[in-house]
Amino acid sequence: MxxxxxxxxxxxxxxxxxxxxxxxxxxxxxxxxxxxxxxxxxxxxxxxxxxxxxxxxxxxxxxxxxxxxxxxxxxxxxxxxxxxxxxxxxxxxxxxxxxxxxxxxxxxxxxxxxxxxxxxxxxxxxxxxxxxxxxxxxxxxxxxxxxxxxxxxxxxxxxxxxxxxxxxxxxxxxxxxxxxxxxxxxxxxxxxxxxxxxxxxxxxxxxxxxxxCGFVPIIGQDGEHTTRLAGDTVRLHHDHDQHIDPTLLDPAFDGQATEAWSATEVASTEPFDGMWLHTTATDDRVCRIEVTTEALDAGIRRPAIPIRTPALVDGNSAAYMIFDKTKATPGHALLGAAGYGPHGADLAHQLTQYINTWGTHRDLAPSLTIHHSVSPGPMPAGGHAIRKNDTLMILTLPGSTPNGS
The missing domain is CATH 3.40.50.150 (Vaccinia Virus protein VP39)
Structure with a gap:
C-alpha cells in the first residue's frame, strides 16, 4: 500500500x-x-x-x-x-x-x-x-x-x-x-x-x-529606472547615472538588427550571467533589456532571456546578447549580439568581445569594495567605480584597467 x-x-x-x-x-x-x-x-x-x-x-x-x-x-x-x-x-x-x-x-x-x-x-x-x-x-x-x-x-x-x-x-x-x-x-x-x-x-x-539571485526590491529606493521603447514592447532597466534618452533610442528599434557572433559556446545547462557581472566591472553602458511576449511572438526581438538579458546602450544605439543552438556543437549554444541603431554593429561587436573575454576566464570573478560616502578612501588600481546615492562601489576584475568615474 x-x-x-x-x-x-x-x-x-x-x-x-x-x-x-x-x-x-x-x-x-x-x-x-x-x-x-x-x-x-x-x-x-x-x-x-x-x-x-x-x-x-x-x-x-x-x-x-x-x-x-x-x-x-x-x-x-x-x-x-x-x-x-x-x-x-x-x-x-x-x-x-x-x-x-x-x-x-x-x-x-x-x-x-x-x-x-x-x-x-x-x-x-x-x-x-x-x-x-x-x-x-x-x-x-x-x-x-x-x-x-x-x-x-x-x-x-x-x-x-x-x-x-x-x-x-x-x-x-x-x-x-x-x-x-x-x-x-x-x-x-x-x-x-x-x-x-x-x-x-x-x-x-x-x-x-x-x-x-533575484529578490523583490525594497520599498523606498529609487536608483533604478525603466525606459520603455518600441511601443512598450522593449524595456530597459538601468541605474540613475545612466542617461538614456528614449527620443534618441526609440527609432533604433524600427530598423533591422545587425548580428555579431562570438567564439564562445555554453552548454545547455550552463549559466552565462557571469558575463554580465564581468562587463559591469569595465563598462558603464551595461543595463538589462526586457522584451514583451508580443515582441517575441512577432520574431522581431530575441534576447537570450526575454525578461533579463544584458545590453549595451550608447546614445541612439543598443545591442543585447543572443544565442543560436544551430551554430554550436550539439548540446551547446553559441553566444552573440544583436545591434540596433547607427552604431548598433559596433556595440554588437563590443558585446561579443566581452563575451569572449568572459568565455576565456569563466571562473574569474570581480571583487567588490563598497565605501561609505562620508569616507570613500583611495581608488584601487584597476578598479571600476559606480556611484550610488550613499556609497561608492568599486569593482575590480583581475587584469582589468580603470574605466570608471
Whole structure:
C-alpha cells in the first residue's frame, strides 16, 4: 500500500537535493532539516511547499511583483552560508516574509544569540510574528518598520542579512553593523542582482562572494529606472547615472538588427550571467533589456532571456546578447549580439568581445569594495567605480584597467 510522503520526508528530500548541488556547513544543513517550511506557508500543498521555488504570500496592488515572498530554499541556504552566523551572534534580518528565514537564523545563533527581523508591511510583519510564535520561535523579535532604518534599539549586530533587493546600502546599516561584522544582501546594479557577502572594515565593506539571485526590491529606493521603447514592447532597466534618452533610442528599434557572433559556446545547462557581472566591472553602458511576449511572438526581438538579458546602450544605439543552438556543437549554444541603431554593429561587436573575454576566464570573478560616502578612501588600481546615492562601489576584475568615474 502506497502512503503519501510526510512533510519530514519531503523536507529531507529537498535538503538532500540542495546539498547535492551546493554542500552546506553541517549547522546550516541541520537547521534546514529542522525548521518546518510548511508551518510558515499554511494553505500550500506539501509538494509545492517543499519544492525549490519561491511562494508568494502577499500580492502587490501597485505592481507586477509580489509584495512579499517565501524565498527559494536553495537561495536561502546559499545566503545563510554566505552570512556565516555563529552561536551567540546578534543578527538583524530585513524583510520578515513568512518568518521562515528568521527561524533558521534562530537555530544558527542558538539560545545565546538573538534575531531581530523587520518588515515595512504591517500584514507581513504580523504574519511572521504569528508563524514564529506557532513554530516555537517566539523569542525572535519582529518589528514593523521601514527596513532602510534597521533596528538600532537591538544593535549593534554581528550579522545583517536582507531578504529584499537593495540598490544601495542605507546609512543606518553602517552604524548598526559591528566592525568586522558581515552583511549579506541582494545588491542591484546595472540591471542585475547579486547576493553580496561583505565584511565591514571601518567605512569600507569588502566582498568575498557574489552569487546570482533575484529578490523583490525594497520599498523606498529609487536608483533604478525603466525606459520603455518600441511601443512598450522593449524595456530597459538601468541605474540613475545612466542617461538614456528614449527620443534618441526609440527609432533604433524600427530598423533591422545587425548580428555579431562570438567564439564562445555554453552548454545547455550552463549559466552565462557571469558575463554580465564581468562587463559591469569595465563598462558603464551595461543595463538589462526586457522584451514583451508580443515582441517575441512577432520574431522581431530575441534576447537570450526575454525578461533579463544584458545590453549595451550608447546614445541612439543598443545591442543585447543572443544565442543560436544551430551554430554550436550539439548540446551547446553559441553566444552573440544583436545591434540596433547607427552604431548598433559596433556595440554588437563590443558585446561579443566581452563575451569572449568572459568565455576565456569563466571562473574569474570581480571583487567588490563598497565605501561609505562620508569616507570613500583611495581608488584601487584597476578598479571600476559606480556611484550610488550613499556609497561608492568599486569593482575590480583581475587584469582589468580603470574605466570608471
Amino acid at each position: 502506497n502512503t503519501a510522503p510526510t512533510a519530514d520526508d519531503l523536507r529531507n528530500k529537498l535538503v538532500d537535493a540542495i546539498v547535492k548541488t551546493r554542500p552546506l556547513p553541517t549547522r546550516i544543513e541541520a537547521a534546514m532539516r529542522t525548521v518546518r517550511r510548511d508551518q510558515h506557508v499554511p494553505g500550500i500543498d506539501l509538494e509545492t511547499t517543499y519544492s525549490d521555488r519561491a511562494i508568494s504570500i502577499k500580492d502587490n496592488p501597485n505592481g507586477p511583483l509580489p509584495l512579499s515572498l517565501a524565498s527559494v530554499p536553495s537561495v536561502v541556504a546559499m545566503m545563510l552560508d554566505q552570512l556565516d552566523a555563529q552561536p551567540g551572534h546578534n543578527v538583524l534580518e530585513v524583510g520578515a516574509g513568512t518568518g521562515y528565514n528568521a527561524a533558521l537564523l534562530s537555530e544558527l545563533v542558538g539560545s545565546t544569540g538573538h534575531v531581530t527581523t523587520v518588515d515595512i508591511d504591517p500584514g507581513v510583519a504580523l504574519y511572521a510574528r504569528q508563524a514564529l510564535n506557532r513554530t516555537g520561535y517566539g523569542h525572535v523579535t519582529v518589528i514593523e518598520r521601514d527596513g532602510l532604518l534597521g533596528a538600532e534599539e537591538n544593535g549593534p549586530y554581528d550579522r545583517i542579512i536582507a531578504a529584499v533587493g537593495l540598490w544601495d546600502i542605507p546609512p543606518a546599516w553602517w552604524t548598526q553593523l559591528k566592525d568586522g561584522g558581515r552583511l549579506v544582501l541582494p545588491l542591484r546594479w546595472r540591471g542585475q542582482t547579486r547576493s553580496a557577502a561583505l565584511t565591514r572594515h571601518g567605512n569600507t565593506l569588502t566582498s568575498d562572494s557574489l552569487e546570482l
